[in-house]
Amino acid sequence: MKYAIVFEERVLDNLVEWAPPESVLDELERRVEEQLAANPVQYLTRLTSPQGPSVVMQYNCPILQRSPETPGLHHFLLRVIYDEDEKTLRVWDMRYYPPA
């Protein structure tokens, strides 16, 4: 069974602000579909909140680009929670680290 992945609007605002290269966005979308949606248990790590163990999980997504336009490692951290239906993962926070 594939999980549905949904993004909150402010996460999309962040992505637009960062404006990663289109090829990186394509690869991120592919990974989200092929890794996170297909097998979240394998790819998610549970985080600790200031109050202790939390409902938040994190998906680390390093994307190595070899194209001359955007060479290097683009790194995304996606923070997700499960929806009540247990079939949907909601991305509520994201970080992006372009190549140094």
Next chain:
Amino acid sequence: MAAIAMAEEIFAGVQERAGHALEFINPNRIETTSPVSRLNIRDGVRASLQLRDYLIDACKLAFKEVFDNRVTDYNLAGTLCIASFDVALKTFRAVARSLDAAEAEGLLNALDHHFEEEVAKFRKTIPELEAAREDIRQRWPWFDESRLLQSLAAKQRGEPGKPAGDAFREVRNRIRGAGS
């Protein structure tokens, strides 16, 4: 857990090196009017520069832990990194005060050329560390609890979020629109 241990290790390493640097300018141990005191200032500067190198390299390792997915408590690890900068900056400022006092007393005349280069590097390090601290504070992937609470509330209100396919399509269109 490994990353918390690493952040703790970095903090302990900074404290140890800071203590070493401060011993050279400890007025309870050092006679500041003695001709030998200039050598203590020199070694305090050198120990501070070692502390700077340690901290800069340690922060790179801390980010590597993030990217290797070895951090679970981001706020604790990040707070320890920032605290490490604060300890280092306090140390640098204390050594800088001693250096200024020694220079004003004329104690540092005729020290070797290599030490002059080290002092020049030392002088640049405080603003450099202040900038690095701010950079870490901004770039560190803090666990934003208020943002999480807003998301949980939105989820409870039944706000659906945007499916991945639509979301990426929207992002591409908005980026292209902003670039045209």
